[in-house]
Amino acid sequence: MTALTLGIVPSSFVIEHLPHTTLPEDDDWIALVRAPEGLTVVRDAAPWAEAERWTGLYATGHDLDAPGLLASVVAPLAEADVPVFVASTFHGDLVLTPERLRKTAVSALEAAGHRVLP
Template sequence: MEQKPRLKLLDAQFDVHKLSSVMQLEDLQGNWFLSSTDEELSLVCESLNRELIKDSVQKSELNWRSIKVEGPLDFSMSGVIAGLSNELAKADIPIFVVSTFDTDYLLVKERNLAEALVVLKKAGYVFV
């Protein structure tokens, strides 16, 4: 990866949930990501949905912020997440990553956000 991608800090706060059952998704507001495996059903969504989904939640990790990698990213690109996660790992900042067809989202706990922004900017990443 020659040029570092541009980043955007999203305004919303996010939560990561393990769901006990499938729920109605059409009422979810804002950005959300659903994944299903043979072991679990997970939902990452904006915190404003907490009340709406509470009956389906088995376990939660609350208060994440999302740094969007400005896309669209080509599938042939390599090292995008590695570059970002390496910088944050050196600063002992844990992350959670969600990918879509066009781009990636790096989730950082709210309590680590200020430090994460400083680390990434020092590493040469530009926020738009």
């Protein structure tokens, strides 16, 4: 396993499902995933008071040809019963975990040999 350095993104996020939608009505989003059942939108949580908030852990500098990097992050989180939502980019992976489980997620990742920066 390759040990990764993950940074905690300073803002919180919300994950929204918009059934029967193919494009958001605004430009206020971080990531979009379009699927047959609708659109999933990841947004900055600042304007959303009632929604569940998610902490973002960002691992950068990975090689697209290196197998298992994302698995090395999500496997310890699964073992610690921490749900995840992942948005991957060309340069890195944004792994979202429920904000209420932030300490558990960080502990699980560090126990697995990863470094988590505040």
